[in-house]
Amino acid sequence: ARCGFGEVVYGEGKSAQLISRIAQAQLKNGQSVLVTRVDPSVAEEIDAAFANTKYHSLARTLRVAASPIDDTTDFSESDLHVAVVTAGSTDMNVALEAVETLRWMNVPVRLFEDIGVAGPQRLAAAAPQLCKASALVVVAGMEGALPSVVGGYVSAPIFAVPTSVGYGANLGGVTALLGMLTSCAAGVAVVNIDAGFKGGYMAGMVVRQLINASAAQTSP
Amino acid sequence: ARCGFGEVVYGEGKSAQLISRIAQAQLKNGQSVLVTRVDPSVAEEIDAAFANTKYHSLARTLRVAASPIDDTTDFSESDLHVAVVTAGSTDMNVALEAVETLRWMNVPVRLFEDIGVAGPQRLAAAAPQLCKASALVVVAGMEGALPSVVGGYVSAPIFAVPTSVGYGANLGGVTALLGMLTSCAAGVAVVNIDAGFKGGYMAGMVVRQLINASAAQTSP
Amino acid sequence: ARCGFGEVVYGEGKSAQLISRIAQAQLKNGQSVLVTRVDPSVAEEIDAAFANTKYHSLARTLRVAASPIDDTTDFSESDLHVAVVTAGSTDMNVALEAVETLRWMNVPVRLFEDIGVAGPQRLAAAAPQLCKASALVVVAGMEGALPSVVGGYVSAPIFAVPTSVGYGANLGGVTALLGMLTSCAAGVAVVNIDAGFKGGYMAGMVVRQLINASAAQTSP
Amino acid sequence: ARCGFGEVVYGEGKSAQLISRIAQAQLKNGQSVLVTRVDPSVAEEIDAAFANTKYHSLARTLRVAASPIDDTTDFSESDLHVAVVTAGSTDMNVALEAVETLRWMNVPVRLFEDIGVAGPQRLAAAAPQLCKASALVVVAGMEGALPSVVGGYVSAPIFAVPTSVGYGANLGGVTALLGMLTSCAAGVAVVNIDAGFKGGYMAGMVVRQLINASAAQTSP
Amino acid sequence: ARCGFGEVVYGEGKSAQLISRIAQAQLKNGQSVLVTRVDPSVAEEIDAAFANTKYHSLARTLRVAASPIDDTTDFSESDLHVAVVTAGSTDMNVALEAVETLRWMNVPVRLFEDIGVAGPQRLAAAAPQLCKASALVVVAGMEGALPSVVGGYVSAPIFAVPTSVGYGANLGGVTALLGMLTSCAAGVAVVNIDAGFKGGYMAGMVVRQLINASAAQTSP
Amino acid sequence: ARCGFGEVVYGEGKSAQLISRIAQAQLKNGQSVLVTRVDPSVAEEIDAAFANTKYHSLARTLRVAASPIDDTTDFSESDLHVAVVTAGSTDMNVALEAVETLRWMNVPVRLFEDIGVAGPQRLAAAAPQLCKASALVVVAGMEGALPSVVGGYVSAPIFAVPTSVGYGANLGGVTALLGMLTSCAAGVAVVNIDAGFKGGYMAGMVVRQLINASAAQTSP
Amino acid sequence: ARCGFGEVVYGEGKSAQLISRIAQAQLKNGQSVLVTRVDPSVAEEIDAAFANTKYHSLARTLRVAASPIDDTTDFSESDLHVAVVTAGSTDMNVALEAVETLRWMNVPVRLFEDIGVAGPQRLAAAAPQLCKASALVVVAGMEGALPSVVGGYVSAPIFAVPTSVGYGANLGGVTALLGMLTSCAAGVAVVNIDAGFKGGYMAGMVVRQLINASAAQTSP
Amino acid sequence: ARCGFGEVVYGEGKSAQLISRIAQAQLKNGQSVLVTRVDPSVAEEIDAAFANTKYHSLARTLRVAASPIDDTTDFSESDLHVAVVTAGSTDMNVALEAVETLRWMNVPVRLFEDIGVAGPQRLAAAAPQLCKASALVVVAGMEGALPSVVGGYVSAPIFAVPTSVGYGANLGGVTALLGMLTSCAAGVAVVNIDAGFKGGYMAGMVVRQLINASAAQTSP
Numbered sequence A, B, C, D, E, F, G, H: 001a002r003c004g005f006g007e008v009v010y011g012e013g014k015s016a017q018l019i020s021r022i023a024q025a026q027l028k029n030g031q032s033v034l035v036t037r038v039d040p041s042v043a044e045e046i047d048a049a050f051a052n053t054k055y056h057s058l059a060r061t062l063r064v065a066a067s068p069i070d071d072t073t074d075f076s077e078s079d080l081h082v083a084v085v086t087a088g089s090t091d092m093n094v095a096l097e098a099v100e101t102l103r104w105m106n107v108p109v110r111l112f113e114d115i116g117v118a119g120p121q122r123l124a125a126a127a128p129q130l131c132k133a134s135a136l137v138v139v140a141g142m143e144g145a146l147p148s149v150v151g152g153y154v155s156a157p158i159f160a161v162p163t164s165v166g167y168g169a170n171l172g173g174v175t176a177l178l179g180m181l182t183s184c185a186a187g188v189a190v191v192n193i194d195a196g197f198k199g200g201y202m203a204g205m206v207v208r209q210l211i212n213a214s215a216a217q218t219s220p
């Protein structure tokens, strides 16, 4: 595979048959499969055709693998990992797309829900935990201020994901997108609106390299 | 006067003669004069024609009054007042336009410089002071996140002033403007880009009413 | 509570269960509850679970309180209050969101319907009444000219709420928003498109402070 | 000539020679000449070459005619005429372009300065005069509210001219343009930003037809 | 009535009851009624309540009058009239809103269908007829080029109505709108996207004045 | 060379030395050189270093060749050629960039000046000539209507070049660009604003293939 | 016919009756008919009325001809032809509209599916085949990078068709459109978003001329 | 220091005195200093006041350190490093800002110039080298296609920097920005227009963590 991970399938507008065919091919290739933006009905149809699948109805992701998918194995807080942070509960879908992407990449991930800008105490309280991550995905809608604020606490790279949540001057997520791009914090890069997958993938690439380096270290 | 304050003169593109004529008329009317967006050379010319003027070269405001203008009279922290807050040093010009407007309105004002989003400790430290204000003017450029964050600490109305400071996706202040309008904080209203005058004027109207109510109270 | 009022719940996309849970917690905290953008079916479901609720089907707001909600108590015209003004009948929904917010804040409110720009006589006739308010919420769609015009009559702060009412060059409310931001009247600040809640909240904060100051005065 | 008036020359970026050549040709054709957007230096050069010219330094228009240009001939208020109205003093240049266009079309014109929205009394006072015009040109910058308001008083067609005067959310005149297009008044049509010429020309066409009809009437 | 015509009712989002009530009031006032943007079901309900109505299902206009509405009375070509011109068949709905408005204003109107820019011969052939109109309403979508081209043939004022017909770079009519505003033809003013009513109303005001002048003339 | 023509050098912001070095390399490669957007002073410096150059001060193009550059060799009207058409005199610079590009490609070119939309007779008169071209470059500013209209007369492919000429709603050429893209004529494709080079290059590729095919034909 | 091909009918919003009437007229005129953007139900209704039709359900095109429509006749790779290229599978509908247009024009066409930018090897592998086309139609959504990249391999004119496929910053195809217009490749011109028909039509005009020239050559 | 690197100073609009004062403070703090967007004259003035400085006139960066700044120490190709890639020569300034940022962070960096999309062979040739980098900064103007294409070859995270280079539909870099955000390649995140510093800083954070992990490994 081009980069260690199987190619991700963008599910929007693809039929269950087409997705199944692609998944079959990737499995044969020794890759585990991630499909994003999958509707429940499509997922159900695909699920029937494969032994090991996981559909996440909020993230709308579907994974297909050669062996059972188990996301319960815990990791210790000191492990290398990604922190996924959401501003509000309405940003959860997008954040969970990032989380599922990271699980599929086999990169440990911690989720911090609902520590948006409007409650600075909640954010300040979480800060010591956020500082332990080697990369962060920060998901926020409306004015998209959260990455700037998180950037004031941490020193790892932040991947900001604007969401289309909001109304009026939010302009379907464009306002959050522009705000994140002009962030006064230096360590913030941005992906497309609602692109939880991309945010997770970028952070996953960063931490995967660190895990590999550590693995090299401990295996003499 | 329509609202207790003299009408403000927008100086951009007006000649020294024209401004002087308007100022003359307002003084005669018993109003003290505030002119905004005045170039130094224009200010100098006007200054020569009046006994009591104050030009602020950063704010680019000019005031003309019937008696000497004295902004040094201190006020105690417990007094009713407006807090003017800036995100970065580049926002000072706009903030000072607000400050001069408030002084002209005879409303006490405290200035908090450079407590932007990137340094959350500075902001948290200032929070107890900010909470003492009865109205706030928050001036910020780039992504314009500061009003949202300040809104997490205070309970008085915030007048957000976006500035045109920044580049690229900042779009000449439009990004900050849109971000402030979609602020997740409830107590934030917005004025035009770089409109320090308007921010100060709104906050001044709020606090002036409170001062008048208090004055009524103490003068039996 | 952070600012004397309970935190407002944005109802869009939240289930009846989730809202009920939040409301329960706020009531326990001694706060009365305001939920905005609530669909009738959701409201009905929540209503069944609480003793004292008020759903306003035009404003689409739901209030939950510890004791019966009574908005009929009259206030005299000389009382401190907010004026909520609409340009046309199509702006009523947004205006009523502001009104309900003010009632929830326990701030007296008067509603002036349909005194838009196209009928200057109606506006001129209402002007003496408008001048009695300590803060105004002006709701207007299409070109959003009304706040500028009202600003020519009153000296209290105006909170302008653009609505998405209109078509074509109205651009879903963006035209009214931009127009209000560039208002030639000094005493106008703006909130997001259709954000009746925000307009009401800002005006409520202003007048609440005045009421408190007066209360302090009269209770020796 | 195509429509009774000579073709107008857009002077921007044209040399004095080129303009002179065009003017020569039009004069020969029996047309009097109107050139818009002419810099003083260019105007001076052209003036030297023709017997009868009038350059208006504020309007930046240049007229060239076969006989002396005399705009002093008065007309009675009861005559058919166009009213040109400005919101603020900064809109005068554009308004004067309209005025000069009408003079060149030999259509009587009355100028109403500085009766913007912020001073409703001034506008109400002027209303009875405005009602005597058979067509109006309303020039306004910032939020461009004036045509809507004037439309509340008059029943003749209004040609709205947005100006680029303003800053920030004014977007170089686009905000005024959009506002005028979404005017809640039915009798308002709009021309390009700063296009005083076009506004004057449209109004002139309307009133010229009326004058011709009246002339036909009185000359049996 | 303010301007000789009854006030037009914008039907969008108004109930049959509300419209009926307004219509009742206007009839009582001696005005005939025009309602725009009326759905068939709403129209049917209103129709049942009044003696004399006309609903135009393409224009989506409803008229209510004191006496039977008869649009069949012919007028001679030499009469003062408005020409309504469409670029393509998809622009007909908007054009018919203009036509119905003019009929309601009792102003003669001729309709020229489908003489868009792509077929220059059709336009050239119609030109001599178009030149007989005292005002024109030109309705066009896509790039909105038709008013510029028509402006090359006629000398009466043109009111351009951009339509939202098209896709992609058409941007919902904004492209046609901007194109019409920057028309190289001098005699073109523009109204809002799809605003057939406004285009008709403006042209109707122009021709109504001419008809009145002529009537004055012929009735000694 | 990749496509039979030397690669074109974009001169903006390149020094005379850099351009000379590139030109030297291309000449050595057997290619003749075209540099666009060259300031006169830069051109003069380069001219001194090469034996055979041609600088066109309006087009701001510089050509460098191995043998003297001669554009005077006439071609008969019946030859395969490109027609370059301009709407107004202000579009000439961009049109000449197209012309020089075609000369450098050794493709015959005819220039039709100033036959814009406002004068339909001029265009109709030129139509029979335009129909002889195998490809057209149509350059127009303001509303960019000309390609649509020309498309009504010819059957060869049209390459539309919007220019930034205009003001206000012209939006620096974006209005013309959008208008051309939504042209109701089928045979119109568009290049970037002011990109005379690209328009000429596309048309040149089309006609060059035809010339080559003809050459193959005549040389047995 | 104006240009050798019958006029194309834009089916959107047209009834089966209307389309049938137009088709009838064109057939009578000796033209074969192409209708774009036709819904299946409309197509079915028309199909019943004509002897020889072809509806393509993905392209949503309907063709009507005097004799049976047969697209199976093969052409040799060395023949003059157009290459239609898609970036991803979601761009197929638009590409097939181009293909059907070319078949209707009787111009040979080869389709290259899914050789988008993300897989450079696939594109490099296809390059030698792409170079054999005399004109290319390149269809791409998202960032619209494909035409630039293809332009690095081929020397024939490219007609780029942006599609509305994507989300967020894709802005409904506007991002791809703008990207294609600013392509660093010289030989790229652009048509409207999703305008497969226009892309095919432009390329077809280019290759049709070449075929005609060749035909002239071989038939002595 | 917050994150291992001294805080970067944004030089735009800051005086030499102010910058010197900040630099002094940072040096005292044990941090080396990076100032971006510094004009030569300002740099010269600061240089005189410090022992160890480096000004890069193309990058417009100024560095101040406690000991001499030496960027010549070579690193072997196998070392952990960042690759900085430019599309064209006009993107060099922005790329060099990234390079200087990385040098200041003490992170090895390799620069790949001018391997833009238009020359696919150059890019394919560079691909094996690009694959050795642990993070990439890809700088491109115009349509900003390069990151998508590079993303087809490498598996490390890409930080895309759009530049404002181009004209017309490039919209001052906004087109490149939007294109990069909608990239079909998964491993691309984006920073602000012309923000070479941010691109370098993000990549530097990624590789610095890897270097630190390796250093821990080799130092037992």
Ligand SMILES: Nc1ncnc2c1ncn2[C@@H]1O[C@H](COP(=O)(O)O)[C@@H](O)[C@H]1O
Pocket: A007, A008, A009, A010, A011, A036, A037, A195, A197, A198, G088, G089, G118, H184, H185, H186, H187
């Ligand atoms: N949710 C998503 N958002 C953006 N890109 C995605 C998403 N899911 C998959 N992709 C990208 O789309 C490519 C697959 O597209 P496709 O071939 O249409 O399935 C993958 O290589 C990913 O880079």
Ligand SMILES: Nc1ncnc2c1ncn2[C@@H]1O[C@H](COP(=O)(O)O)[C@@H](O)[C@H]1O
Pocket: B007, B008, B009, B010, B011, B036, B037, B195, B197, B198, C184, C185, C186, C187, D088, D089, D090, D118
């Ligand atoms: N800096 C400013 N920004 C926005 N509005 C202003 C400013 N200064 C003055 N104004 C407004 O402009 C009006 C005066 O405009 P003018 O008559 O042109 O001097 C005042 O009534 C103020 O409301």
Ligand SMILES: Nc1ncnc2c1ncn2[C@@H]1O[C@H](COP(=O)(O)O)[C@@H](O)[C@H]1O
Pocket: C088, C089, C118, D184, D185, D186, D187, E007, E008, E009, E010, E011, E036, E037, E195, E197, E198
């Ligand atoms: N189709 C329409 N487009 C734009 N404005 C309209 C339309 N129909 C009515 N109006 C205007 O809307 C006003 C009436 O609005 P309303 O009071 O809501 O019925 C009238 O005075 C007209 O100027």
Ligand SMILES: Nc1ncnc2c1ncn2[C@@H]1O[C@H](COP(=O)(O)O)[C@@H](O)[C@H]1O
Pocket: F007, F008, F009, F010, F011, F036, F037, F195, F197, F198, G184, G185, G186, G187, H088, H089, H090, H118
């Ligand atoms: N005036 C122009 N407008 C747009 N693109 C141009 C222009 N001149 C040259 N180019 C393109 O820019 C490329 C050369 O860029 P450069 O390597 O910077 O000289 C050429 O291959 C052309 O495709």
Ligand SMILES: [Mg+2]
Pocket: A087, A116, A117, A140, A141, A142, A143, A144, A145, A146, B184
């Ligand atoms: Mg947020």
Ligand SMILES: [Mg+2]
Pocket: A184, B087, B116, B117, B140, B141, B142, B143, B144, B145, B146
């Ligand atoms: Mg900020």
Ligand SMILES: [Mg+2]
Pocket: C087, C116, C117, C140, C141, C142, C143, C144, C145, C146, D184
């Ligand atoms: Mg309004």
Ligand SMILES: [Mg+2]
Pocket: C184, D087, D116, D117, D140, D141, D142, D143, D144, D145, D146
């Ligand atoms: Mg105005």
Ligand SMILES: [Mg+2]
Pocket: E087, E116, E117, E140, E141, E142, E143, E144, E145, E146, F184
């Ligand atoms: Mg059209």
Ligand SMILES: [Mg+2]
Pocket: E184, F087, F116, F117, F140, F141, F142, F143, F144, F145, F146
């Ligand atoms: Mg044009």
Ligand SMILES: [Mg+2]
Pocket: G087, G116, G117, G140, G141, G142, G143, G144, G145, G146, H184
């Ligand atoms: Mg693509």
Ligand SMILES: [Mg+2]
Pocket: G184, H087, H116, H117, H140, H141, H142, H143, H144, H145, H146
């Ligand atoms: Mg590029």
